Amino acid sequence: MENYFDIVIVGAGAVGCAIARELSKYKLQIAVLEKESDVAAGTSGRNSAVVHAGFNNKVGSLMAKLCVEGNLGFEKVCRELDIPYKKTGKLVVAFDEGDIKGIERLMDAGKKNGTPGLSYISGEEVKRLEPHVGGIGAMLSSNTAITNPFIYTVALAENACANGVKFYFNTEVRGITKRENRFRIRAGGRYYHSRYVINAAGLYSDKVSSLAGDKSYKIYPCRGQYYILDKRTSKYLSMPVYPVPRPGIGGLGVHLTPTIEGNILIGPSAEYIKTKCDYGVTKDVMNQLFKEAKELLPPISIRDTIRNYSGIRSKLVGPKVGGFGDFVIEESIIVPGLIQLIGIESPGLTSSIPISGMVRDIIGSKEDLIPKPEFISERRGIVEFRQLDAAEKDRLVRECPEYGEIVCRCEHITKKEIMDAIENPLGVKTLAGIKYRARAMMGRCQGGYCLTRIVEILTREYGVPVEEIMLRGNESKLFTGRVK
Numbered sequence: 001m002e003n004y005f006d007i008v009i010v011g012a013g014a015v016g017c018a019i020a021r022e023l024s025k026y027k028l029q030i031a032v033l034e035k036e037s038d039v040a041a042g043t044s045g046r047n048s049a050v051v052h053a054g055f056n057n058k059v060g061s062l063m064a065k066l067c068v069e070g071n072l073g074f075e076k077v078c079r080e081l082d083i084p085y086k087k088t089g090k091l092v093v094a095f096d097e098g099d100i101k102g103i104e105r106l107m108d109a110g111k112k113n114g115t116p117g118l119s120y121i122s123g124e125e126v127k128r129l130e131p132h133v134g135g136i137g138a139m140l141s142s143n144t145a146i147t148n149p150f151i152y153t154v155a156l157a158e159n160a161c162a163n164g165v166k167f168y169f170n171t172e173v174r175g176i177t178k179r180e181n182r183f184r185i186r187a188g189g190r191y192y193h194s195r196y197v198i199n200a201a202g203l204y205s206d207k208v209s210s211l212a213g214d215k216s217y218k219i220y221p222c223r224g225q226y227y228i229l230d231k232r233t234s235k236y237l238s239m240p241v242y243p244v245p246r247p248g249i250g251g252l253g254v255h256l257t258p259t260i261e262g263n264i265l266i267g268p269s270a271e272y273i274k275t276k277c278d279y280g281v282t283k284d285v286m287n288q289l290f291k292e293a294k295e296l297l298p299p300i301s302i303r304d305t306i307r308n309y310s311g312i313r314s315k316l317v318g319p320k321v322g323g324f325g326d327f328v329i330e331e332s333i334i335v336p337g338l339i340q341l342i343g344i345e346s347p348g349l350t351s352s353i354p355i356s357g358m359v360r361d362i363i364g365s366k367e368d369l370i371p372k373p374e375f376i377s378e379r380r381g382i383v384e385f386r387q388l389d390a391a392e393k394d395r396l397v398r399e400c401p402e403y404g405e406i407v408c409r410c411e412h413i414t415k416k417e418i419m420d421a422i423e424n425p426l427g428v429k430t431l432a433g434i435k436y437r438a439r440a441m442m443g444r445c446q447g448g449y450c451l452t453r454i455v456e457i458l459t460r461e462y463g464v465p466v467e468e469i470m471l472r473g474n475e476s477k478l479f480t481g482r483v484k
Contacts, residue, residue, distance in 0.1 A: 005029045005166075007363070008185055008194040010173050010208050012036075013044035014149065014352045015344055016200035017156035022356035024163035026369040031194070032157075032165060033187050035172035035204075037473040038433045039426065040153035043202050044349065045436065046279070046311025048226075048257045048265055050240055051145035052347040053090070055110025055118055061326045064113040066351035066358075071143055072116075073353055081155035082381040083147060084260040088239040090144035091126060093135035093296065095243070102244035103139045110141075117142035132236045132299050144240060148260050149349055150436040151381065156352075158425045159379040163372070167426055168192075170474060173201075176212040183212070183337065198339045198359060203276045203314040205342050214334040217342050221276045222313040224268025225285050227293070229304045230444055231262040236299050243296065254292040261439065264300075266293040268311065272319040281308045306444055316343030327351070329358050339363070382420040382438060386412040407457075408450040410443020418457055429462060431455070432472045455479075 007023060009016050012034035020032050036042070051074045057064035078085035094100045103120060110118045121129070123136045161167060171188030176197065178184070185192040201208040206217040242255040257265045269285045286308060294300055316325030328342035339362055341355065348355070363369065385393060385403055397404040402416035421437035422429070431454060434440060440454060441447035455469050455478075466479045 003031065003166075003190065003192045005031045005192065005194045007031070007196045007198060008033060008183065008192050009198040009200055010185075011200035011202055011205075012039040012153075012157060012167065012169070013042055013200065013202050014040065014153045014156070014349050015044075015202075015341060015355055016198070017153050017160060018352040018356040019198055019200060019359050020160035020165045021156045021163070022353075022360050023363070024160045024165050025372055025375045027372050028369075030160075030165045031192060032160075032167045033171045033173055033185070033192065034167065034169050037169050037430055037470070038428050038436075039157045039167075040150045040436070041472065043311055043314060043345070044153050045150045046309060047149055047224075047346065047349060048240070048255070048268065049146050049149050049259060050090070050257055050350075051085070051147055052350045053110070053115050053117065053141045053143045054113050054347070054350075055106050055115040055139075055141060056245065057109075057113060057347070058324065058326070059109050059112045062329065063324065063327050063347065063351070064109075066327065066354045067347040068114050069354040070347070070351040071145075074145065074147070074350065077353055078147065078152075080377055081152075081159055081379045083152050083155045085145060085147050086260055087143070087145040088258065089129075090141040090240040090242065091121075091130060091133065091135075092139040092141070092242045092244055093126065093133060094137045095135055099244040100137060103137070106139055106244070115141070115143070130237065130239065130241060132297055133241055134296070134298070146240070146258065146260050147349075152349070154424070154426070154437060155379055155381065159376065161425045162376050162379065169426075169428075173208055173211060176208070178213070178335065178337070181337065196337050196339060196363060198341070200341045200344075202344065203312055205314065205340070205344075209332070209338070209340060209342065212332070212335050212338045214332045214338060214340070216332075216334065217316070217328070217340075218318075219276070219343070220315045220318045221273050221278075222315045222345075223271050223273045223278065223310050224313065225271075225281045225289060225310045226265050226267035226308060227286070227289060227305045228259075228307040228309070229264040229266065229300060230306050233264050233300055233304050234258060234262045236297055237264055241296055243292075254289055254296075256293055256297050261442070263306075264297075266290065266300075270313075272315075273312070276312060279310050279312070281310050307446055313345040314343060315345055327355070329355060329362075331362055382417050385414045385417060407453050408438075408440035408443060410445050410449070411439050413438050413440040413450070415457070418454060419461075422458070422461055429458065430470045430472055430476075431458075431478070434458075 054068035
């Protein structure tokens with residue numbers, strides 16, 4: 001089967017979905033091709049969930065410009081699309097006089113980047129804001145916020161879908177050719193045709209570029225490992241706390257970040273690795289992570305950890321150079337019509353909306369973009385039953401008894417929320433897809449109680465045997481057969 005579109009976007013991460021939503025405002029036929037089974041399956045769903053303010057990016061860089069713009073506009077998008085968002089502020093803590101000079105450099109860079117809300121505070125003021133954090137002083141960034149990166153990406157994709165964008169999952173791009181100003185893309189056993197290809201493939205953006213005929217780029221995967229702490233530690237921290245970054249490392253240093261749901265994240269580390277799909281964690285790095293985190297927040301204990309994971313940055317600079325490169329957002333000069341987004345690492349999540357605006361302007365410089373009057377700007381997410389007061393809970397249970405059945409005891413997730421996650425507009429059927437939408441399996445027991453109950457719901461709803469239930473994609477079977 002052959003499919004014809006005006007634009008094909010490769011990659012359904014935060015940036016690809018933001019572009020899909022932005023371009024869905026116009027009369028265009030758009031498809032998103034994603035090799036994984038869901039949105040945000042790569043870097044977009046594996047990060048610190050921080051909405052950065054832009055003071056740590058190189059002065060004059062595109063990265064700095066888009067981060068500041070993205071931070072200032074982030075809350076508006078979250079309101080439109082019903083995405084969790086909390087402006088917490090952030091501390092960059094100094095532990096010695098060398099760190100104080102580092103803070104001065106950060107504040108100077110922030111001023112030049114146009115970052116609002118930066119101030120220096122004393123050690124006493126640090127103690128007043130965060131009583132469990134040490135340090136002799138800190139920079140306070142009042143505009144820093146936290147969000148849920150998976151819900152953010154889901155919301156962008158669902159809104160794009162509601163406005164006519166077609167999403168194709170488990171559809172890895174294997175070949176791209178171009179004839180007479182039209183691309184022919186081989187992916188997932190089909191062919192897709194389009195006048196433009198937008199390369200938002202993140203870690204694999206160099207590969208997609210090369211497939212299309214532009215071999216100018218190389219992405220260096222840089223892994224960051226994390227711990228997740230139990231919600232009982234939330235009393236120790238109200239805002240992200242970072243050490244003063246050291247020059248040359250591939251990240252911002254090990255830091256602590258409260259999540260929007262009440263956990264604390266420790267991490268990430270920064271290690272260049274050879275492969276782009278190694279999401280493992282290692283004992284040495286994890287031990288070092290916790291040691292450094294405890295120096296920042298002494299009350300935490302290793303017994304507070306409930307899970308670990310890793311994410312991978314798509315860096316344009318290799319280990320011999322270190323630090324950060326800059327975003328590449330432009331039409332390829334070698335392959336006209338190929339819009340390149342290369343090296344979109346942190347703060348890519350924060351910058352995703354202004355990035356989508358840049359891509360729109362590139363397309364708009366070549367095409368007459370006709371606004372779509374029927375564009376739907378808003379989207380509503382799944383009702384979070386646990387957040388409601390007793391009267392509202394009673395009303396919902398009377399209207400829908402599925403709200404009265406708790407499936408995930410740790411997070412108090414009801415059967416109705418599980419059903420809403422299953423019936424999402426993008427059609428995801430995996431356990432991970434349900435987990436990230438409804439928050440089931442994310443509590444203290446990590447699915448020990450609710451996983452089998454969700455599997456039962458899936459097998460009943462879709463009429464499939466348990467052996468066909470997947471954790472993430474087609475290669476992630478959990479069950480091989482029944483024993484009784």
